[in-house]
Amino acid sequence: MEYLLGDEWRSLRTAMETKPALRGLRLHRWTIEDDSQFANPAANLPDVPAVVNHLRSDDLYAIAHPALLPHFIKEQLGKPVPWMDDGFYIDVDSNLGKTIYHDAGAFYIQEPSAMAVASAVQARPGERVLDLCAAPGGKTTALARSLRGQGVLVANEIHPVRVTILAQNLERLGVPAVVVNESPERLAHAWPEYFDVVLVDAPCSGEGMFRKDDTARAEWTPDAPKVCALRQRDILRNAVQLVRPGGRLVYSTCTLNPIENEQVAAWAVQEFGLILQPLPDWPGWSSGRPEWADDNPDVALTRRLWPHLGEGEGHFVAAFRVPNQIELNPSTGLGAVQDVKPSNFDGGRRALVMDRRARGNRENGPSKKGRSAGNDQAVTMWYGLMDDLFTDHPAAWNTPVIRKGLLFEPAPPDLDTTGLKVLRTGVCLAELIGQRLGPHHSLAMAVNPGILRKRVELSADEATAYMAGNTLDRPTESGWNWLSTAGSIPVGWGKGVPGRVNNAYPRGLRRSGLLT
Numbered sequence: 001m002e003y004l005l006g007d008e009w010r011s012l013r014t015a016m017e018t019k020p021a022l023r024g025l026r027l028h029r030w031t032i033e034d035d036s037q038f039a040n041p042a043a044n045l046p047d048v049p050a051v052v053n054h055l056r057s058d059d060l061y062a063i064a065h066p067a068l069l070p071h072f073i074k075e076q077l078g079k080p081v082p083w084m085d086d087g088f089y090i091d092v093d094s095n096l097g098k099t100i101y102h103d104a105g106a107f108y109i110q111e112p113s114a115m116a117v118a119s120a121v122q123a124r125p126g127e128r129v130l131d132l133c134a135a136p137g138g139k140t141t142a143l144a145r146s147l148r149g150q151g152v153l154v155a156n157e158i159h160p161v162r163v164t165i166l167a168q169n170l171e172r173l174g175v176p177a178v179v180v181n182e183s184p185e186r187l188a189h190a191w192p193e194y195f196d197v198v199l200v201d202a203p204c205s206g207e208g209m210f211r212k213d214d215t216a217r218a219e220w221t222p223d224a225p226k227v228c229a230l231r232q233r234d235i236l237r238n239a240v241q242l243v244r245p246g247g248r249l250v251y252s253t254c255t256l257n258p259i260e261n262e263q264v265a266a267w268a269v270q271e272f273g274l275i276l277q278p279l280p281d282w283p284g285w286s287s288g289r290p291e292w293a294d295d296n297p298d299v300a301l302t303r304r305l306w307p308h309l310g311e312g313e314g315h316f317v318a319a320f321r322v323p324n325q326i327e328l329n330p331s332t333g334l335g336a337v338q339d340v341k342p343s344n345f346d347g348g349r350r351a352l353v354m355d356r357r358a359r360g361n362r363e364n365g366p367s368k369k370g371r372s373a374g375n376d377q378a379v380t381m382w383y384g385l386m387d388d389l390f391t392d393h394p395a396a397w398n399t400p401v402i403r404k405g406l407l408f409e410p411a412p413p414d415l416d417t418t419g420l421k422v423l424r425t426g427v428c429l430a431e432l433i434g435q436r437l438g439p440h441h442s443l444a445m446a447v448n449p450g451i452l453r454k455r456v457e458l459s460a461d462e463a464t465a466y467m468a469g470n471t472l473d474r475p476t477e478s479g480w481n482w483l484s485t486a487g488s489i490p491v492g493w494g495k496g497v498p499g500r501v502n503n504a505y506p507r508g509l510r511r512s513g514l515l516t
């Protein structure tokens, strides 16, 4: 970096060595945009169904809704992160991660520069979006919020342990995504050209995280950038095949060297004919450096977030449009990875023209696999449970997918998941406990409150007791009740019996002493 940056190197070094890493959060279930209308705390909270309708036309999830932010949260929000709606800086010592609001998925704690990535994706309601390297889920949850519950969201993570952390975070934030544990290559074969937009938030050498993360520093080696760049090119080769003609591909890293940044972006332009798209100039963002790659002037459309120029850690983002017809290099060759000192790319490329439009997408109905008499009985119980819980429900819930005693929302009808390692096809709706069927915690976190028959709003102290696993001593309607706090932020299910509410909060999630 000293060689590349010249005099500027000293500022970067000082920023990395002497300034603390910055922290941030994104409000997920609250939004600040309509906050003014709730300026008077005595004013009634908005009626939930009306709010949901305001945000969403015909879908049934309620990821974000305007509600009064508890004081405790509001006073810990610093200045807004300019490039992310409802993104804020928070104190480095903030204890917001130890609150009931955190465990209720009301916000996601995310490093401010990392928020740049979802903002560059610009997912729109109704789009088909794939987050290809998704764990632990920071970007997936932001993408979900942009989609407002409309469209298709698939989150993939190749690592078998990290994918479960991803699934847990998506459950907590009520994100109804399909979650898969696959290699990009297998997905490229399964879902060619299915997505409007694919995000590759690539595994990288992590140099941008050096002041935040000791492990990133400890694991770095001089070879890391080149090794990572080969992997990044491999992932991109598959990612490109997942995007529909004319769709978008966003590539990001949290590292500083150009081998994994400008040079990968320039390579993708050369290799696949991708077209770099402009990205905004938010305060502290700067252009990518064509001279650190192949001098393609379009590389200046990529964006760098430098720790010494902006308020956040180091990041790189490139947004591409995928052309209508794509040329793939038939060799397995991922191309030579350049040294830091740029050399010219080999322009002569052997082209294999794939007519992407000829292949089309495969249509298929819900899988019949795994249906048995026991499953039919579970579905009958599920219909009874739905009548008990809801006044209305999405049509897809009539055909749940049943696996290992759990009932899931089916995958979107044109997304064929046969043969793939799928953790969930959508929200987990219910679980068999012995001979009985109960609503799953994921459903409590994702459901639109407007369709529920029985709801109980808990005080902050009651929510703390509930999340620690306690029974609530208060009368309520008998049977399953949906419990919420802080103006319809979900906390889970409780079963009403005379004089009290029995606790159905999953044992693995219980925590004592959460703050309010």
Ligand SMILES: C[S@@+](CC[C@H](N)C(=O)[O-])C[C@H]1O[C@@H](n2cnc3c(N)ncnc32)[C@H](O)[C@@H]1O
Pocket: 132, 133, 134, 135, 136, 137, 138, 139, 140, 157, 158, 159, 162, 183, 184, 201, 202, 203, 204, 231, 235
């Ligand atoms: C930078 S992290 C993703 C962070 C995530 N997008 C977020 O915002 O929370 C990169 C991820 O890529 C995964 N990964 C590693 N090797 C991979 C490969 N060959 N193909 C796809 N993903 C890979 C890692 O396990 C890791 O979870």
